[in-house]
Amino acid sequence: MIFKLILNKKSLSLLSLFIFFIIFTPHTYALNTNIRPNGDTTTIQWTSTATTHYTEIDETVVQPTAGTTTDNVNNGGTATNVDRYTMGTISSIAQATQIVVWVYGYASKNNSVMSVDLYYDGSLQNQGTVTLRGSYSWTSATFTGLTLSQSNLDSLEISISGDSTGRTYYVATLYADVTYIAGSLSVDIVDSTGVSVSSPSISMSEKTFDFSNQNSTGTFGASSQKIRVNNTTGSPSWTLSLAAVGGSTDFWNGSTDYDYNDPSSNANDGSDSDSLGGQMSLNPSNGTITPQSGCSNTGLSLGSSSSYNEESSINSITLMSSTASTSTNCYWDLTGVSVNQSIPREQPAGSYSIRMVLTIVAN
Amino acid sequence: MNLNFKKTQNIKFYKLFLFLILITIYSKIFYSQAIEYSGFGGKPAFPREDNPRTESIFIHTADPGKTIDEGIRVINNTNETKAFVVYAADYTKSTDGGFACKQYSQDKKGIGNWVILDKNEVTLYPMSEETIPFTINVPEDVEVGEHNGCILIQEKKPPSESAGISISVRTGLRVAITIPGEIIRKLSLSDILVKRKGLDKLTLSLSVSNTGNVSVDTDVKVRVSNLLDKEIIIFGGQYPIFRSDVATYNYDVKSPTFGSIYKAKGIVTYDGNAAAVIGETGSSNPITIETRPIYFIVFPTLKGLAIILSVIFFLIFLLLKIIIKKKRQKWIMKNWVQYKARKGDDINSLSDRYNVNWKLLAKTNKLRPPYIIKSGDILRVPPKMDGNKNTFTRNLKKLGKDNDNRISKRASDKIKSVKKPKVVNPNNIHNKLESDFNSKPNSINKPQLKPKSKPKPKTFTKSKPAVNKEPPSKPSVDEISSII
Numbered sequence: 001m002i003f004k005l006i007l008n009k010k011s012l013s014l015l016s017l018f019i020f021f022i023i024f025t026p027h028t029y030a031l032n033t034n035i036r037p038n039g040d041t042t043t044i045q046w047t048s049t050a051t052t053h054y055t056e057i058d059e060t061v062v063q064p065t066a067g068t069t070t071d072n073v074n075n076g077g078t079a080t081n082v083d084r085y086t087m088g089t090i091s092s093i094a095q096a097t098q099i100v101v102w103v104y105g106y107a108s109k110n111n112s113v114m115s116v117d118l119y120y121d122g123s124l125q126n127q128g129t130v131t132l133r134g135s136y137s138w139t140s141a142t143f144t145g146l147t148l149s150q151s152n153l154d155s156l157e158i159s160i161s162g163d164s165t166g167r168t169y170y171v172a173t174l175y176a177d178v179t180y181i182a183g184s185l186s187v188d189i190v191d192s193t194g195v196s197v198s199s200p201s202i203s204m205s206e207k208t209f210d211f212s213n214q215n216s217t218g219t220f221g222a223s224s225q226k227i228r229v230n231n232t233t234g235s236p237s238w239t240l241s242l243a244a245v246g247g248s249t250d251f252w253n254g255s256t257d258y259d260y261n262d263p264s265s266n267a268n269d270g271s272d273s274d275s276l277g278g279q280m281s282l283n284p285s286n287g288t289i290t291p292q293s294g295c296s297n298t299g300l301s302l303g304s305s306s307s308y309n310e311e312s313s314i315n316s317i318t319l320m321s322s323t324a325s326t327s328t329n330c331y332w333d334l335t336g337v338s339v340n341q342s343i344p345r346e347q348p349a350g351s352y353s354i355r356m357v358l359t360i361v362a363n
Numbered sequence: 364m365n366l367n368f369k370k371t372q373n374i375k376f377y378k379l380f381l382f383l384i385l386i387t388i389y390s391k392i393f394y395s396q397a398i399e400y401s402g403f404g405g406k407p408a409f410p411r412e413d414n415p416r417t418e419s420i421f422i423h424t425a426d427p428g429k430t431i432d433e434g435i436r437v438i439n440n441t442n443e444t445k446a447f448v449v450y451a452a453d454y455t456k457s458t459d460g461g462f463a464c465k466q467y468s469q470d471k472k473g474i475g476n477w478v479i480l481d482k483n484e485v486t487l488y489p490m491s492e493e494t495i496p497f498t499i500n501v502p503e504d505v506e507v508g509e510h511n512g513c514i515l516i517q518e519k520k521p522p523s524e525s526a527g528i529s530i531s532v533r534t535g536l537r538v539a540i541t542i543p544g545e546i547i548r549k550l551s552l553s554d555i556l557v558k559r560k561g562l563d564k565l566t567l568s569l570s571v572s573n574t575g576n577v578s579v580d581t582d583v584k585v586r587v588s589n590l591l592d593k594e595i596i597i598f599g600g601q602y603p604i605f606r607s608d609v610a611t612y613n614y615d616v617k618s619p620t621f622g623s624i625y626k627a628k629g630i631v632t633y634d635g636n637a638a639a640v641i642g643e644t645g646s647s648n649p650i651t652i653e654t655r656p657i658y659f660i661v662f663p664t665l666k667g668l669a670i671i672l673s674v675i676f677f678l679i680f681l682l683l684k685i686i687i688k689k690k691r692q693k694w695i696m697k698n699w700v701q702y703k704a705r706k707g708d709d710i711n712s713l714s715d716r717y718n719v720n721w722k723l724l725a726k727t728n729k730l731r732p733p734y735i736i737k738s739g740d741i742l743r744v745p746p747k748m749d750g751n752k753n754t755f756t757r758n759l760k761k762l763g764k765d766n767d768n769r770i771s772k773r774a775s776d777k778i779k780s781v782k783k784p785k786v787v788n789p790n791n792i793h794n795k796l797e798s799d800f801n802s803k804p805n806s807i808n809k810p811q812l813k814p815k816s817k818p819k820p821k822t823f824t825k826s827k828p829a830v831n832k833e834p835p836s837k838p839s840v841d842e843i844s845s846i847i
Contacts, residue, residue, distance in 0.1 A: 031492065092406060092418055094440065182492055184404030184438040185419070187532050196402070196441070202528040218527070230402055232440075235419030237603065239461040245522075245531070247469045285566070285613065299600045304568070304613045306458040318461030323600025339528070351526040361513060361535035362419040363462040363603055 031182055034062060036175045037085035041157055045081035046073045054085045057174045063138040067104035067173030074170045075162045077108070084119065084159035087176060092183040094232035094329070096148035101158060102140045103130050104173035110134035112167045116141040119157040120148065132169060149329055150234060153178070183232035183329070187240060187360040190228045190333075200225050202339055213267035213277075213345045220319075221287060221335035229320070229360060230331040236299065236322055238362050240334070242282065243316040244308070245355040251276050254352035258344050261308035261315070267342040272310040277344040281307040284319045287337040295330035299323040302334075316359075402441060403487075404534040405449075405516045408434030408494045416642025420537040421514070423499065424640065427542060431499040435480075435514055435536065439487035446486045446519040449495055451478035451538070454511035460571070460610020462603065464513035464535045474512020474538050477501060484519065499540060507544030508576030509606050514538060539578065539641055546637040547575035550604065552652055555585065555629050557659045564618065565661065569629040569654070570611045573604045580604075580641065582632040585614055587625050595625065603641070621671060622663030629654035695727060695743070704740040717745045 037054035048056050049071050056071040075081045090096075101116050110133055118126040128141035148156075158176065162169040189200035202225075204218040220242070221227045229240055244250035244260060251257045251274065258278040264270035269277040283305040289297050303318035320334055410417040423431050439445050450467055453475040457463035465475065480497040487493060497514070513535040523529035556568040567585050584599035598614035616625075635650040663671060702713075710730065714721035725734055728742045736742070 031490075091410070181440060181490055182406070182436070182438045184402070184406065184440055184534070186402030186404040186440070186534050188402040189530060189532065199523040199525065200530040200532075201523060201525055202530065204527050220528075220530075228402075233404075233406065233419055235416065237419075237601075239457060239463065241457040241461055241463045243457075243463065243466065245466055245468065247466045285560075285615075301459075301600075301613065303457075303459050303461065304566075304611065314458060316455055316457040316461070316463035318457040318459045318463075321459070321461050321602075323602055325600050353524070353526050353529060355522050355529050355531065357466065357517075358530055358532045359464055359515070359535055360532075361462050361464055361537055363537045 032177055032179050033090050034175050034177050035088040035090065035156070036060070037158070038088045039086035041084040041086060043082050043084040043159065045075075045078075046083040046160075047076045048073045053083055057085075057171055059173045061104075061173055062175070063102050063104070063140075066136065069136055069172045072105070072170050072172040074168050077166055077168045079162045079165040079167075082159050082161040084157050085174075087156045087158060089154045089156070090178060090180060091150075092233045093150050093153060094181040094183040096153050096178050096180040097144075097146055098179035099143045099146060099148075099156075100140050100177040100179075101128065101130070101143070102138060102173075102175055102177060103132075103160070103171055104136060104138050105132050105169065105171040106134060106136045107132035107162070107170070108134075108168040109164075112169060113163040114169050115159075115161045115163055117159045117161075118143060119159060120152045120155045122155065124159075129163070136170075136172060150183070153180075181232075183234065185231045185233050185235075185238055185360060185362050186229075187358055188228050188230070189225050189358075191224050192226070194228070197225050204339065204341060207343060209347070209349050210343075211345055214343050216341045216343055218339040218341075220282070220337040220339050221333075223335060227319070227334040227337075227358065228331055229334070231322075231326075232329050233362070234328055235362055236324055236326040236328050238360055239321045240319045240358070240360050241303075241316045242319055242356055242358050245357050248310045248313070248315045249273065250354065252278065252341075252352040252354045254348075255350040256348045258347055258352070259310075260341065260354055261310040263307065263309045263311055267344040269344075270311060277342075279307050279309070279342050281305065281340045282317045282319070283338045283340075284317070284334075287319070288335050289320065290333040290335070291327075292331045295327050295332070297332070299326035300332065319358075402532075402534070403437070403439045403445060403447065403516060403518065405438060405514065405536055406436045407536065408436050408496075414640070414642040420539060420641075421499075422539050422641050424541045424543060425499070425501045427501055427505045428503045429501045431501070431540075432496070433499060434494045434496045435516075436492050436494050437485050437487065437516055438492040440490060442489045444486065444488050446484060448517050448519050449480055449483055449485060450515055450517075451475045451480065451497075452513050452515055452535075454513065454537075454605070456605060456608050458611075459613065460602065460604060460608055462511070462537060462605060464515055467515075467517070473510055474499070474540060477540070478512065478514060478538065480514075499538070501540060501542070505542050506576075507542050508546065509539055509541045509578050511578065511605060512538045512540075541577060541640070546577055548577055548579055548633065548635050548637055548639065549573070549575040550579060550581060550631060550633055550650075550652065552629055552631055552654050554654050555627050555657050557627075557657065558613075560615070565616050565659070567598070567614045567616055567627050568611055569614075570609055571604055571631055572609045573606060576606055578603050578605045578641065579633045583612055584630040584632075585612070585627055586630060587616065587627050590624055590626065592626070616661060618661045618664050618667070620664050620667035622661050622667060624658060624660050626656050626658050628656045698746055699727065699743045700746055702742045702744040704736045704738055704742055706738045708736050708738070710734040710736060713742070713744060719745050 036058045038058065040053050044053050046053060050056055053073050056073050059067050061067050073083055099118065103116065112132050113129050114132055116128045116130055117124055126143045128143055130139040130141050132139060160171060189197045191197055202218045202220045204216040207214055207216050231238065248261060251259050257276055259274060259276035260278060260280040262270045262272055262277050262279050264277060267277045267279065269275050284303040285305055287302055289300055291297050300320060300322055302320055306314060306317045308314055308317065319337060406419065407417055407421055414422060416422060421433055425431055437447055437449060451474065452465045452467065453471055453473040455463050455465045477500050478497055479500065481495055485493050485495060515533050515535040517531065517533035551572045551574055553570045558566045558568060560566055569583065569585055571581065571583060573579055580601060581604050582601050584597055586597050587595045589595055602610060604610045630651060630653050632649055632651045634648060636648040710721050710725060714724055
């Protein structure tokens with residue numbers, strides 16, 4: 001019976017549509033913030049009840065709550081008159097993807113179309129319209145598919161103008177609801193296509209049992225596991241470093257442990273707190289930084305070749321760091337950091353592992 | 364019939380169903396990849412407008428015993444719902460003066476212990492964020508100066524069990540708390556070190572020590588100039604140098620094509636005002652300190668080296684050529700003798716007779732095409748024949764013993780292989796030109812004057828040889844020099 005029900009065409013159709021919409025419907029978790037007019041530009045041709053026009057329409061009210069109608073701006077019945085305002089901004093965005101301009105107004109004739117245009121970087125970028133009714137009401141123009149950067153949003157201006165001569169357009173309140181992705185500083189290990197690697201690791205060269213101490217080598221930041229630093233904040237200073245999860249007392253875990261931070265020669269045990277030998281060295285200076293297209297490596301520097309050393313308290317090795325002159329809203333891929341681990345003599349054959357953490361810190 | 368139709372319809376339907384499912388899965392994968400913008404991270408929830416650095420790090424000045432209310436925005440900009448662990452940790456220095464944070468498992472003695480977060484775990488949908496409030500409780504017995512720590516965000520997931528080095532990632536925000544009192548802002552510099560990285564690359568290393576008790580945002584520069592003090596490049600940037608830390612900055616110098624000797628000097632500028640706050644610009648007491656200049660050699664690149672060697676070899680070749688010419692000129696002046704041209708002499712016959720290249724003979728005697736030799740002309744010729752070969756050739760061989768003159772010999776041999784000149788009767792030329800002009804103007808350039816049977820050009824003596832009783836004047840050294 002259940003089987004029949006499942007195989008029923010209608011059920012299957014509904015099920016498939018359900019799955020399709022559930023999975024395919026875009027996520028709606030992006031952030032929204034309202035920005036309001038905060039200044040007049042040189043294009044101010046409407047009539048205002050005050051000297052500055054933007055102060056008449058920058059009320060903190062949000063739709064559907066009615067705006068204050070005692071102060072407003074109007075086009076005086078001339079379609080060619082344009083009012084253009086500078087807008088507030090949102091700090092540290094990665095990208096603004098949608099702007100909805102809400103207008104609380106009316107026109108002398110019902111259903112009068114009013115142009116609402118977006119300017120940024122000093123020029124007209126997007127055109128839209130709202131339809132004003134014969135009495136005050138909220139209406140909106142939606143601009144989707146935007147890819148505004150922080151600087152684009154910082155320079156955003158909104159203009160309004162009536163479309164029909166002889167009709168007077170009144171606007172009491174105007175604001176823009178901006179949908180954006182918050183900027184963040186992050187580090188990740190990504191594959192050659194830029195997709196996050198679920199279990200990143202550094203493979204070290206295999207070694208056979210040896211009566212002498214030996215070295216195993218590897219590369220952190222292979223082409224299939226690139227270290228990607230992404231900074232979509234407005235702050236350029238950060239440091240990228242690698243440390244063992246267990247700190248200075250950590251070690252390579254296996255049938256017989258060995259150390260990662262003992263500076264004694266020939267991978268012998270030194271005067272540190274444990275009785276293990278072995279030391280790991282990183283050489284970031286041989287690495288390569290590849291910037292995102294359109295970005296540069298200005299202000300970035302690779303760390304120098306260093307070894308973990310418990311006795312000298314070297315528990316963290318800098319891979320890369322930035323300065324105040326480094327770009328923001330960019331990512332960089334670091335590849336080719338060579339890793340060398342000295343292994344004590346007569347280390348039993350087996351599988352060994354150590355957990356390390358890659359940290360990026362805004363500083 | 365109906366059954367078959369129904370069956371076909373069902374098959375079509377299931378195919379459609381399968382197609383929809385596949386499209387859905389594909390769309391999900393495609394969509395997931397397309398919307399991924401960046402990773403996860405955090406930001407201060409309450410930045411101050413007067414200090415832009417507070418948009419990325421936490422900066423406070425607080426008296427001992429004070430509690431500061433703060434908040435961190437935890438941001439998930441990935442396309443997956445993720446669970447994060449949020450925790451505070453103490454500062455630890457990284458190599459090269461980098462800022463790092465201690466691990467979750469390590470003891471917290473400083474700011475890692477002062478910070479108390481409202482919650483330590485948060486689960487966030489894709490492209491979403493949450494603010495976690497926290498307090499910073501400054502202890503009563505805290506030392507004056509700046510104290511640094513971190514608030515870190517790390518994805519909560521089980522560790523990898525694979526062999527080798529398993530990597531996890533985390534993002535941190537610096538927390539800088541300054542305890543008022545006797546604040547010291549002081550830096551010192553050590554000399555620049557030059558470390559070679561292969562033949563055509565080296566690293567300039569500058570170390571800056573912070574001997575004060577607060578971090579100092581420092582403008583670090585390494586100025587590289589040539590020996591005339593003309594600036595070639597300036598490395599550097601603005602770096603925070605932490606309390607009691609030694610920061611080392613490495614800058615790679617790539618060789619210019621042709622290499623050079625350079626001078627490098629480290630210059631560091633910072634705000635010496637004790638009241639200065641991180642992120643606040645406009646120094647009231649800028650202090651600049653410099654290192655002693657150091658000089659270093661940068662070797663040329665392989666390409667440059669190849670060019671330099673080529674030029675050197677070319678110059679040596681030119682020099683040798685000049686030396687050989689001079690020697691030959693000297694030798695000719697010393698050994699060649701005067702000869703009065705007789706009837707029937709021409710350049711070819713003299714060349715054959717004296718076993719010398721006709722070009723050399725012509726050059727020495729300033730003869731120009733068509734190399735007419737008049738009877739009675741005084742010429743310089745090699746000494747008399749000695750057997751089959753004349754003294755000149757023999758002496759050339761002798762000269763060829765040393766390196767320079769081997770080249771001379773080769774040059775001489777080469778000259779010998781050159782075709783002999785076409786010496787013609789000018790009257791014939793005139794007649795020929797006249798007839799050519801009358802018939803076919805274009806044929807003037809054709810080798811009409813080439814002898815038909817004999818390869819050697821006919822010689823021509825303009826007039827009877829006039830015997831000159833006076834000894835012919837010997838060509839001066841200058842005259843010979845000008846033609847060789």
